[in-house]
Amino acid sequence: MYSSSANVSERQAAPPSLAISTVIFALRPSESSGRPTLWLPLVRRIREPFKGLWALPGGPLSHAESLQDAASRNLRETTGLAPSYLEQLYAFGGLHRSPTQRVVSIVYWALVQPTEAALADESENVRWFRADRLGELAFDHNAIVDYALWRLRNKLAYGSVAYHLLGEYFTLAQVREVYEAVLDRELDPANFRRQLKSTPEIEETGEFLQGGKHRPPRLYRFTGRPGLDPDNRSTV
Amino acid sequence: MYSSSANVSERQAAPPSLAISTVIFALRPSESSGRPTLWLPLVRRIREPFKGLWALPGGPLSHAESLQDAASRNLRETTGLAPSYLEQLYAFGGLHRSPTQRVVSIVYWALVQPTEAALADESENVRWFRADRLGELAFDHNAIVDYALWRLRNKLAYGSVAYHLLGEYFTLAQVREVYEAVLDRELDPANFRRQLKSTPEIEETGEFLQGGKHRPPRLYRFTGRPGLDPDNRSTV
DNA sequence: GTCAGTTATGGTCACTTTGACCAAAACTAA
DNA sequence: TTAGTTTTGGTCAAAGTGACCATAACTGAC
Numbered sequence: 001m002y003s004s005s006a007n008v009s010e011r012q013a014a015p016p017s018l019a020i021s022t023v024i025f026a027l028r029p030s031e032s033s034g035r036p037t038l039w040l041p042l043v044r045r046i047r048e049p050f051k052g053l054w055a056l057p058g059g060p061l062s063h064a065e066s067l068q069d070a071a072s073r074n075l076r077e078t079t080g081l082a083p084s085y086l087e088q089l090y091a092f093g094g095l096h097r098s099p100t101q102r103v104v105s106i107v108y109w110a111l112v113q114p115t116e117a118a119l120a121d122e123s124e125n126v127r128w129f130r131a132d133r134l135g136e137l138a139f140d141h142n143a144i145v146d147y148a149l150w151r152l153r154n155k156l157a158y159g160s161v162a163y164h165l166l167g168e169y170f171t172l173a174q175v176r177e178v179y180e181a182v183l184d185r186e187l188d189p190a191n192f193r194r195q196l197k198s199t200p201e202i203e204e205t206g207e208f209l210q211g212g213k214h215r216p217p218r219l220y221r222f223t224g225r226p227g228l229d230p231d232n233r234s235t236v
Numbered sequence: 237m238y239s240s241s242a243n244v245s246e247r248q249a250a251p252p253s254l255a256i257s258t259v260i261f262a263l264r265p266s267e268s269s270g271r272p273t274l275w276l277p278l279v280r281r282i283r284e285p286f287k288g289l290w291a292l293p294g295g296p297l298s299h300a301e302s303l304q305d306a307a308s309r310n311l312r313e314t315t316g317l318a319p320s321y322l323e324q325l326y327a328f329g330g331l332h333r334s335p336t337q338r339v340v341s342i343v344y345w346a347l348v349q350p351t352e353a354a355l356a357d358e359s360e361n362v363r364w365f366r367a368d369r370l371g372e373l374a375f376d377h378n379a380i381v382d383y384a385l386w387r388l389r390n391k392l393a394y395g396s397v398a399y400h401l402l403g404e405y406f407t408l409a410q411v412r413e414v415y416e417a418v419l420d421r422e423l424d425p426a427n428f429r430r431q432l433k434s435t436p437e438i439e440e441t442g443e444f445l446q447g448g449k450h451r452p453p454r455l456y457r458f459t460g461r462p463g464l465d466p467d468n469r470s471t472v
Numbered sequence: 473g474t475c476a477g478t479t480a481t482g483g484t485c486a487c488t489t490t491g492a493c494c495a496a497a498a499c500t501a502a
Numbered sequence: 503t504t505a506g507t508t509t510t511g512g513t514c515a516a517a518g519t520g521a522c523c524a525t526a527a528c529t530g531a532c
Contacts, residue, residue, distance in 0.1 A: 014299075015251070015253065015254060015296075015297075015299075016254060016297060016299065017251065018251060018252060018254055018340060060251075061251075061252060061329070061340070063250075063251075063252065063338060064331070065331075066329055066330055066331055067327060067329035067340070088326065088327060090324065090465075090466055091303060091324060091327040091342045092466065093297070093302060093303035093342070094302055095300070095301075095302055102299060104254060104297070104303070104342070106327045106329070106340070106342075143466065144466075147466050150464070171480090172480085172481095173479080173480080188520070188521075188522085189479085189480080189481085190480090190481075190482075190483085190521095190522085190523095191519075191520060191521080193480085193481070193482090194482090194519090195518095195519090198518095212479080212528080212529085213477095213478075213479085213528080213529055213530080214477085214478045214479040214480075214527080214528055214529065215478080215479050215480050215481085215526070215527040215528040215529090216479095216480085216527080216528065217479075217480060217481090218480085218481095228386070229326075230326055230328065230379065230380075230383050407509090408509085408510095409508080409509080424491070424492075424493085425508085425509080425510090426492095426493085426494095426509090426510075426511075426512085427490075427491065427492080427493095429509085429510070429511090430490090430511090431489095431490090434489095448499080448500085448508080449499080449500055449501080449506095449507075449508085450498080450499055450500065450506085450507045450508040450509075451497070451498040451499045451500090451507080451508050451509045451510085452498080452499065452508095452509085453508075453509060453510090454509085454510090
């Protein structure tokens with residue numbers, strides 16, 4: 001393909017294999033406090049290397065699908081979920097990620113809504129874990145999750161990504177709880193409210209959430225578009 | 237690599253091939269105004285597909301090097317340069333990027349300092365172009381450059397990346413010129429100065445740039461660390 | 473029905489940041 | 503010496519932010 005770089009000895013070595021993995025975030029109530037916290041599904045490895053350890057859902061890139069499609073399919077196959085947000089995270093290609101072979105993983109990260117997340121498949125070999133309480137994962141997957149969390153926090157602070165963890169209608173307090181869960185600090189309700197009200201992408205509806213114990217909060221709707229990725233650019 | 241004459245069944249059996257490309261930015265004076273503008277090196281394709289068109293420097297990933305090392309080597313081989321900043325941009329894996337085979341490109345973007353850039357190799361098949369005046373490039377490389385420019389502008393506004401386009405010592409006006417070239421708008425010298433002086437990563441030196449036509453500006457030095465990539469995290 | 477408890481919502485106030493603009497300092501060129 | 507230009511320090515009003523207070527509106531206990 002390119003003139004300068006390929007030589008014969010490189011050609012004879014097996015090329016690095018290519019895999020797609022996904023870090024899938026969803027909101028679930030904490031067992032202790034009941035407040036929403038970040039969770040993600042992992043799959044148990046049933047083969048070497050790292051047999052028995054938990055790992056990110058993933059698999060090889062099949063020939064007739066784009067990277068994003070592969071991540072999406074991957075997500076659906078392991079958890080039964082459809083993502084409400086999907087973005088490329090990073091391509092990890094260190095030499096010793098896998099002890100047995102050279103593998104380059106293109107990792108995506110996804111957000112799923114709680115209505116979806118409640119339907120997620122769980123089984124002996126697929127289970128959800130709190131994002132801040134993971135044990136030792138296979139390969140370099142702990143570092144990948146750390147980076148995905150960093151990216152999520154970043155996008156949250158600057159972008160309009162929180163709404164993809166919620167349903168179509170939500171209260172401002174629910175949005176605040178998402179921020180508090182992801183950023184891991186408390187936010188002033190009144191100030192937070194003021195900021196959200198100044199963003200044009202959040203639309204006030206005429207309805208209120210009923211059935212709570214206190215003053216019924218107004219419901220809002222998110223009207224913005226997700227992203228600015230190369231994969232999503234044409235649709236904007 | 238796989239021959240372009242492979243038939244359909246062979247193509248489907250073969251895994252997508254993996255390549256590394258780099259978008260390399262450097263500052264050069266505009267021919268017309270003399271003010272610094274963004275330039276990047278391209279290589280002319282000497283084979284099909286897209287024979288004769290200009291393309292980003294790139295090549296296959298060799299077996300014993302990390303993704304970043306491959307990008308770095310790539311850059312050195314085509315231009316003779318060493319980057320002062322190198323970061324992964326995106327993995328492009330659309331189905332029809334190349335008409336002859338499925339190829340996934342992991343693209344890096346780099347900044348090189350002007351002293352380096354002046355030494356860059358140019359030849360019949362390697363030439364520098366103004367980033368805002370590229371013609372039609374091979375593959376999806378126009379879109380890749382657009383995305384790299386977007387990313388550069390973003391990093392500039394929020395990160396501390398401008399200094400990697402300058403030498404070790406620089407004046408505040410030079411930094412402002414970088415911002416003006418990349419963001420394509422004029423900035424107030426006094427306000428810009430105030431902002432830079434409030435960032436702790438910029439260190440005042442006791443020296444001044446001599447030989448100018450007017451009041452000699454003080455020289456500064458950048459003392460920050462570059463990034464927060466997975467590839468660079470351990471060094472922070 | 474009344475009242476305590478709690479959340480939703482609106483507001484103030486001091487402080488910081490930002491953009492527009494002014495003016496003096498310091499150098500060169502003529 | 504003077505005109506011209508850039509560097510550098512400053513003001514001022516507008517906008518944004520964080521801390522905090524107060525009222526509105528609802529539920530549940532009594």
